[in-house]
Amino acid sequence: MKLLLIDNSNTRTKFALSEQEGRFSETFWIPTSEICENTLTHALHGIEFDASLICSVVPLKRKVLEDYLNQHGPVHALSCQSPLGLGIDYPEPDKIGADRLANAVGVTDRHGAPAIVIDFGTAVTFDVISATPAYAGGVIAPGLGAMGEYLGRRTALLPQIELIEPPSAIGKSTQAAMQVGAVIGYRGLVREILSALRHEMDGKVQAVATGGDASLIARGVTEIDAVDPDLTLHGLERVARRVFAIDGG
Numbered sequence: 001m002k003l004l005l006i007d008n009s010n011t012r013t014k015f016a017l018s019e020q021e022g023r024f025s026e027t028f029w030i031p032t033s034e035i036c037e038n039t040l041t042h043a044l045h046g047i048e049f050d051a052s053l054i055c056s057v058v059p060l061k062r063k064v065l066e067d068y069l070n071q072h073g074p075v076h077a078l079s080c081q082s083p084l085g086l087g088i089d090y091p092e093p094d095k096i097g098a099d100r101l102a103n104a105v106g107v108t109d110r111h112g113a114p115a116i117v118i119d120f121g122t123a124v125t126f127d128v129i130s131a132t133p134a135y136a137g138g139v140i141a142p143g144l145g146a147m148g149e150y151l152g153r154r155t156a157l158l159p160q161i162e163l164i165e166p167p168s169a170i171g172k173s174t175q176a177a178m179q180v181g182a183v184i185g186y187r188g189l190v191r192e193i194l195s196a197l198r199h200e201m202d203g204k205v206q207a208v209a210t211g212g213d214a215s216l217i218a219r220g221v222t223e224i225d226a227v228d229p230d231l232t233l234h235g236l237e238r239v240a241r242r243v244f245a246i247d248g249g
């Protein structure tokens, strides 16, 4: 059975086909702002699949995706009601972003629990999975992109910057100085939050990073144990296999 997995996030919407567990083909992305019936028809032209699973944190786009995919077979939208294989220890489970739930499933399945998963996307999210395993809550902070963009928009003299490793901590240009603030400053944010989370948990807890900016920020941060770029997709696949009753689900 061929599954179409869709991660509908605020910046990019990622698509992947899965026929064999853990192997993704036909992976591509579309800017989320451009998701409409037309772009979907073009992007999915010639791609065959039997069922699809949507993980959306953009309700209007989720509706467009669901309406389109419903014409092409069974569709499941990931939520706290989905067969996650995890408990949820949280006062209002239906308020948790579907991507955060997918990340919790992915990290538990691939790395075990307890764990902290950090997703460096438009926002950076930290999600905690207890030893049970159960989703226990987490942290939402501005993404690295937002940190870079904000100063360029709100000041007269500061430019937009490219988010790359600065050559030294002492910035020798406006751009370099801003890159230190964003990239090195961001690593400090990550270390401090991880330390506070681990302080409230028992024993050794691994931290796994994913999302667009994960490899840049994780560089040299020993508090992050692994970078797993496709963690959200793996979580989606795991849930899809259960929903559509595929072997190994």
Ligand SMILES: Nc1ncnc2c1ncn2[C@@H]1O[C@H](COP(=O)(O)OP(=O)(O)OP(=O)(O)O)[C@@H](O)[C@H]1O
Binding pocket: 009, 010, 011, 012, 013, 099, 120, 121, 122, 123, 124, 143, 144, 145, 146, 163, 211, 212, 213
């Ligand atoms: N080709 C790219 N296009 C857009 N962003 C990119 C790209 N490559 C890396 N990035 C970085 O990835 C970040 C966005 O990450 P990602 O694609 O994981 O976002 P997202 O999943 O849409 O975010 P979110 O889930 O928070 O909405 C941006 O801050 C940017 O710095």
Ligand SMILES: CC(C)(CO)[C@@H](O)C(=O)NCCC(=O)O
Binding pocket: 009, 010, 057, 095, 096, 097, 098, 099, 100, 121, 123, 125, 140
């Ligand atoms: C935090 C984001 C934007 C990260 O993609 C998403 O998970 C979301 O919109 N969540 C809803 C609020 C919450 O998770 O508490």
Ligand SMILES: [K+]
Binding pocket: 007, 009, 099, 119, 121, 211, 232
């Ligand atoms: K994401």
